[in-house]
Amino acid sequence: MTATLYIIATPIGNLDDLTLRALKTLETVPVIACEDTRHSRKLFNKYKLRNKLISYYQPKEKQKAKQIINLLKKGTDVALISNAGTPCISDPGYPLVRAAINENIKIVPIPGASAVTTALSAAGLPTHKFLFLGFPPVKKQATKKLLQSLSSIDATLVFYLPPRKIISFLDTIQHTLSDRQIVIAREMTKIFEEFIRGSAEELLYKLRSKTIKGEVTVLIQGSSR
Numbered sequence: 001m002t003a004t005l006y007i008i009a010t011p012i013g014n015l016d017d018l019t020l021r022a023l024k025t026l027e028t029v030p031v032i033a034c035e036d037t038r039h040s041r042k043l044f045n046k047y048k049l050r051n052k053l054i055s056y057y058q059p060k061e062k063q064k065a066k067q068i069i070n071l072l073k074k075g076t077d078v079a080l081i082s083n084a085g086t087p088c089i090s091d092p093g094y095p096l097v098r099a100a101i102n103e104n105i106k107i108v109p110i111p112g113a114s115a116v117t118t119a120l121s122a123a124g125l126p127t128h129k130f131l132f133l134g135f136p137p138v139k140k141q142a143t144k145k146l147l148q149s150l151s152s153i154d155a156t157l158v159f160y161l162p163p164r165k166i167i168s169f170l171d172t173i174q175h176t177l178s179d180r181q182i183v184i185a186r187e188m189t190k191i192f193e194e195f196i197r198g199s200a201e202e203l204l205y206k207l208r209s210k211t212i213k214g215e216v217t218v219l220i221q222g223s224s225r
Contacts, residue, residue, distance in 0.1 A: 003072050005100045006079040007093070009086040009112030013189035015046050019112045023047060029079040033068055035091065039083045056080065061092040065099045072105050086114040090134040090160055116158055119185040119217040122195055126222065129155040136161065140168060147176040157220040163212040167204065173220065174200035181221040187214045 006025055011017040026032065026049055033056040034040040040053060056064045068078055080087050080096060087093035100107055120127050131150070136143045136159055150157060161169055166184070173182065182203055184196040192214075196203060 002103070002105050003075050003077040004106045004108055005068075005072055005096070006077065006108050006110055007087050007097065008079050008081050008110040009114065010040075010043060010081050010084060011189065012084045012113045012115050012118060013187065013193075015043055017113050017189060018043070018047070019110070022110045022112055025110055026051065026079060026081075029077045031068075031071060031076055032079045032081060033064070033096070034081045035083045040081065051079075056092065056096065058092045061095045065096040068096060069099050069103055069105070072100065073103065084113075084115070086112065089114060089116065089132075113189070115160070115185075115188060115215075115217050118188050119158065119183070119219055120156070123156075123183040123185065123219045124197065125156045125181065125183060125219050127156065129222070130158055131155045132158045134160055136165075136169060140172060143169065143172050144176055147172060151177060152223050152225060154224070155222045157222065159218045159220075161216045161218050163214065163216055166212055166216055166218075167208060169218065170200045170204050170207070174204065177220065183219040185217040185219070186212065188217070190214070 006029055008022050008025060010022065026047070029051060031052045031054060033054050035057045037053045037055055044053070056068065071078055080093055082091045082093065088097060097107060116132050120130060131153060137146060173180070179199050182198065182200055184203065187193050196206065198206065
């Protein structure tokens with residue numbers, strides 16, 4: 001008899017943001033798959049969780065998925081968590097979920113924190129329609145082509161970005177999407193949480209001499225045409 005795969009959202013920063021349902025599930029599921037066992041230990045230590053942790057990460061997600069599916073088929077419940085936020089959103093969770101579906105394994109999502117919705121809720125840009133695009137291409141020319149292809153879309157554009165890429169990304173926005181309003185959300189739910197707003201030109205002026213730490217969520221105003 002197969003068991004259940006739980007997809008559990010964990011805090012994106014502040015560990016107090018773990019939901020009661022997520023905590024109760026984490027307390028009872030015998031095996032928890034996570035991206036980085038060292039990172040997840042911080043959450044586990046806070047809530048005194050003693051479950052077995054196994055790693056599930058890129059680029060070995062397909063190999064790891066097979067191991068997890070075997071556990072599930074033997075009747076062992078497994079929970080999937082990411083380093084932060086909701087699994088399967090720009091992380092390696094998708095292959096595992098797809099494999100579980102193919103094996104007719106029950107999947108139960110436990111909702112909670114997500115950088116996308118957290119940033120949207122406080123950005124001050126339209127939220128009735130938005131397009132989440134994950135991480136932009138590595139090469140600047142490819143990013144430029146992507147932004148040009150999105151120039152007529154009347155939805156708020158949402159990207160994830162490593163801090164070292166922010167200046168280059170803003171420069172590309174300035175040369176492709178002109179004077180759109182942009183919001184940079186960083187360190188959300190943490191002590192140094194910050195929302196920086198302005199045009200690409202204004203943000204470049206503010207940030208060129210500033211050291212930016214922590215993963216960044218960038219929101220770009222949609223087309224008004």
